[in-house]
Structures are given as C-alpha cells and as structure tokens.
Amino acid sequence: MQKFFSNRKLIIVMIAIIISMGLMAFSVSVRNSEKTPPLVQRFGNDVVGVVDRVVALPANGVKSSFGAVSNLINTYEENTKLKAQLDDLAQTKTRAQTLQSENKELKKQLKLDKTLTDYSQLNAAVLTRSPANWQNNLVINKGSLAGIKKNMPVMAGSGLIGRIVEVNGTNSKVELITTDNQSANRFAAEVITSDGTANGIITGYDQATSELKMGQLNSDAKIKVGDTVQTSGLGGLTPRGLYIGKVTKIKHDDYGLALSLEIKPAVDLDDFTVVTVIERQIAGD
Amino acid sequence: MRLREKIWLNVLLVFLMLLDGSLSYIFGGTLHRYPDTMIIRLLVLGLVLVYFFAPDFPHLLWIALILGLFYDSFYTGILGVYTFLFPLILLLTRWIAQFFTPAPLVIGAIYLIDLTALESCVYGMNTFMGLTTMSLSDFIPDILGPTLALNLVLFIFLYLPLRQLILKLDSTY
Incomplete structure (x- = not known):
C-alpha cells in the first residue's frame, strides 16, 4: 500500500500550505485597506x-x-x-x-458648492455571484474605466444593498450589506424621527428574520416603529440620504442603556439584476 | 494535436467554473434560503471526472491550481483558498482511487468525500480569517448537508453526459 504522502510530497504540501497562508494574509490586508x-x-x-x-x-x-x-x-x-x-x-x-x-x-x-446630499449615479448589471456564501459577493459589469472606486455604496431599486470592495478595469465586486464578515466596513446610518435624527451604525444582518440590525445609537432620540432609516453620510464615500429601510423593532439591552433597532430592508437582498453605484460629489476622507 | 486536446478540456473546465457562478446567481433565492445554503460545485465534478476519464490529460494538478487562483481572484478576491484546495482534492482523489476500480458508484462516493473535505477546509479557512462567525454545529446541517445533497443530485444527472463529453473531447485530434 502506498502511503498517502511520501516524504517529498509531504514537503511540497507543507510549502503549499505556507504559500497559501501568505496569499490569504496578503489578500485580506489588501481588502481591508484602500488599495486595489x-x-x-x-x-x-x-x-x-x-x-x-x-x-x-x-x-x-x-x-x-x-x-x-x-x-x-x-x-x-x-x-x-x-x-x-x-x-x-x-x-x-x-x-x-x-x-x-x-x-x-x-x-x-x-x-x-456641494454638500453631503449631492451624488451622481452609475448603472451596472450584475454578472455573477460567488458560488459559496462565505463572502456575500456580487460581480458587476462596470469597473475603474467607468469611474467606479472602492467603497462606493451600491443600491438596487430604492434601497441600499452594499458597497464596492474591489475594482478591476471592467468589473468590480460588491459586498452585500448582509455579509457576516467581521472586518467589513459598516454603514453609518440615521433614523429620521418626528423630533430630529438619531445616528447609529448598521451592525449586521439577521438571516432568520431577513432584517438588518442597527446599533450604537444615541439613545435619547424618540424612535418609533415605522421610522425611516437612511445613510447619514458620515465617514467614507457614502452620501447622505440613501434609503435603507424602515424600523420594525426597538430593543434595549438588559440595563436599559444601549439601544438597538431592527430594520426591514427596502429591497429583497437576494434578487436583483441591475444595481446603481452611487458617487458622492463631495470628496471623501 | 496534443495542444488542441488540451485546449478543449480546459475550455470545458473554465466553462464549468463560470457556470458555478451564473447558476448560483440565477437560483440565488432558492439556493441561499435561510437557514440552508447549497453551493454548486460543478468545477469539482469536472476535475474529478477529467481525472478518471482523461487519465493522460497532462498537468491536471497545475491546471487545477491555476483555475483555483482564478476562482479565488474572480469570485472572492481572497487568494490562496481554492488555489490550494483544488489540487489537494485531486491528490485525495488519486489516493482513494487506487483502492477501487472506478465504477460510477465509486466515483460518486469519492466525489462526495472530496466535497466534504473541500467544504470543511473552506469553512476552516474562513473562520481562521475572521470572515465568518458560523459555528461548527451550524455549518454541518446548514451548509455541508444541503451542499452534498445538491451535488449528489447534480452528479446523478450530469455523470453520463459529462463523461461522454470528456471522452469525446479527450479523443478529439
């Protein structure tokens, strides 16, 4: 019986593991920085x-x-x-x-000249999506040649669906807002209430209820179920006023301090063919 | 002569790779319905069948590595996951195959073992990189199970047509 790995093969596999780890570390670092x-x-x-x-x-x-x-x-x-x-x-x-x-x-x-609410739109079609669901990625058919930059927000229909994570010449990758990625960039959002706005961050996605979670709110705002949630334009390349969804649930933590919301997204986050990439007119940080 | 034979089998493998993504997109609503996720792995099926039915296909390991590199780069942008795993499952296939005579049932079983190893390694790597927080007790029933079921069905339907196609492409001169 032949052994699974002979010595020489074992060494090759070891080297392959090391190279693959190195490549992974490199890709993750590229992904998390501003670089392409x-x-x-x-x-x-x-x-x-x-x-x-x-x-x-x-x-x-x-x-x-x-x-x-x-x-x-x-x-x-x-x-x-x-x-x-x-x-x-x-x-x-x-x-x-x-x-x-x-x-x-x-x-x-x-x-x-320009304020946070000014933006222009670029339409693109979805080419394909990654077969595995670990990275919730879509590939769209426009890239840097069409003026797309990393971290631009992406909408489908009337609602926000994600952001650009990688730009190539003629195609780019969109990371959906539903991602489970711990190092993903989060959208800064605001709730429009009857007496002003409350700022917070979209912190994740609940697959069981298909609703977005929003946290880190300034809790003195009087938020009601049914209030509108939109991007706040604070940080990154996102303009203010992109529609995200409506509040469906308000939760306090055990001590009554931190407030978190559940938001029903405006679009079905699993089914769209055309997306709109949003370019903010005012320069980002 | 030999070059042309190589090209057509390669075209088939690239086509299967792109089909993986397109089918996942078209049937996205069905395949990724909470809590189950089914991952289409036609490329793996292609690689395993090419290993069995085009045994003199040159440099299959290298081609698996290059396809893996493109797969990583195009679909996820995280290099080094499938680049490493596609050649590895071919080695695994080769190691298991020596104990059996290749009958359809045996190839099916080997394919399922390959997929189990592949999905588990991909899960492990994603956990390692912090790209998922899914626990092992969720992974096995929600992803591994449905994925194996889907790919078993695809194997049953695609085994004969793909085998014929590979044999034909392999003998094209």
Missing part, C-alpha cells in the same frame, strides 16, 4: 470577467425571462395597489422638484 489588488490580479479578473459574459449573458437572459413570467401573474393585484399610490406620488414629486430647485438657489446664495 495588484495589476496582475486585476488583469486576470478582467480577462475572466470578459469570458464570463459569454456564460452570464444567456444565463441572465433566462433569469429575467422567468422573472417576467412570474411578474405577469402578480400584475393585476399590483396594478390596483399602485394606482392608489400614484396620485400621491405625483404630488410628492412636484414638491420634491420645487424643494430641490429652491435648495439649489439657497446653496448658491450661501456659496455652498
């Missing part, structure tokens, strides 16, 4: 990304056509509901436009 991966790796990712389009385009076509059929079934019911909301929306939109133009004029008078 080395040129070779970016180039490799670009090549794979281009080849992946051959597989991803037909596959995503199938996905969207299935989606279209299942949407058709719900259409009638949705239509009646949406009609009711539409009148209200038109009024809100006009009001928003008026306020926006007024805001612009006032900013001009104050000689304010």
